[in-house]
Amino acid sequence: MESKKILTHDTLIASPLNLLANTLNDQTVPYRHAVLPASDTEIPPTWHHVYFPPRTPEDDLALDGYETDFFPPPPFVQRMWAGATLVWNTENPLRAGQQVTMATTLDKAEYRQQGRVGESVFVHLGKNISNNQGWSMKEERSLVYLTDQSISSGPTRSIRSNKKPSFSRTMTPSSILLFRYSALTFNSHMIHFDHTYATTQEHHPACLVHGPLSSTLMMGLLTSHIQSLDQKPKFRLFRYKCLLPLYVNQPLTLCGRESASDPKIYELWVVNHEGNLAVKGSVELA
Numbered sequence: 706m707e708s709k710k711i712l713t714h715d716t717l718i719a720s721p722l723n724l725l726a727n728t729l730n731d732q733t734v735p736y737r738h739a740v741l742p743a744s745d746t747e748i749p750p751t752w753h754h755v756y757f758p759p760r761t762p763e764d765d766l767a768l769d770g771y772e773t774d775f776f777p778p779p780p781f782v783q784r785m786w787a788g789a790t791l792v793w794n795t796e797n798p799l800r801a802g803q804q805v806t807m808a809t810t811l812d813k814a815e816y817r818q819q820g821r822v823g824e825s826v827f828v829h830l831g832k833n834i835s836n837n838q839g840w841s842m843k844e845e846r847s848l849v850y851l852t853d854q855s856i857s858s859g860p861t862r863s864i865r866s867n868k869k870p871s872f873s874r875t876m877t878p879s880s881i882l883l884f885r886y887s888a889l890t891f892n893s894h895m896i897h898f899d900h901t902y903a904t905t906q907e908h909h910p911a912c913l914v915h916g917p918l919s920s921t922l923m924m925g926l927l928t929s930h931i932q933s934l935d936q937k938p939k940f941r942l943f944r945y946k947c948l949l950p951l952y953v954n955q956p957l958t959l960c961g962r963e964s965a966s967d968p969k970i971y972e973l974w975v976v977n978h979e980g981n982l983a984v985k986g987s988v989e990l991a
Contacts, residue, residue: 706775711809713757717748719801721755721889728885733928748799749928750940751791751921753834757807758891770893775811777826781850783907786916787827788946790845795939795991803836812845821862826850863949863981866974870960872930877956878914886918914951919984923973926959927988945986951977
């Protein structure tokens with residue numbers, strides 16, 4: 706697997722950006738409703754997920770609907786999004802209209818016999834994206850593969866959130882939001898849209914909010930805050946971890962605050978409806 710390299714190509718057309726802006730009802734961009742972004746519009750942070758879709762026929766997908774590239778061997782058959790680290794080249798951002806290439810490789814794989822989620826394999830994929838001017842960004846995507854959850858592994862440990870945000874927003878992710886995001890990213894992972902599968906096969910209380918969607922919501926919160934200060938945000942690095950699942954129709958609170966030690970660093974996190982820390986991250990400004 707370490708020698709495997711997958712090259713994929715795409716064109717950063719305008720329509721998916723407009724559709725994602727409408728999906729999120731994002732007030733930080735001017736291209737909602739029927740307004741398409743102009744050519745050369747900079748791609749907002751984490752919005753690259755609407756490009757480079759998995760071009761995989763249904764027969765080649767795993768049983769949970771996800772693609773099988775870099776899939777570990779059994780018994781690790783159920784996948785969840787564990788987080789990511791994103792680094793941007795601020796001198797060469799992705800822009801609408803560009804022809805782009807993504808090179809995906811296996812950065813590392815870790816077997817964990819004991820952990821918060823029990824026996825598991827963490828797979829870390831490096832995704833370097835380049836345009837005609839060269840390297841633009843890297844996403845190190847972390848996926849965790851678990852053993853069959855039909856064999857009960859007990860409750861997941863939770864962490865109470867005691868941090869005080871300086872800015873926040875509470876929202877309830879709807880089934881329409883999850884459907885639209887799945888469609889835009891061509892994500893057929895069944896835990897996000899198939900209630901029967903999510904509840905009877907993987908024993909969740911409801912369908913799960915996508916890990917990358919939670920990262921986009923956090924970055925949207927921070928972008929809105931910086932814009933409220935009459936500043937133009939420029940991001941260099943974003944790192945986040947998913948600690949607990951977030952579920953459809955359950956309120957969540959997006960939180961953020963400036964680091965006490967460095968004004969260029971922000972802490973971001975998501976609190977679930979029970980007051981537990983679900984996602985935590987940090988952002989470094991350029």
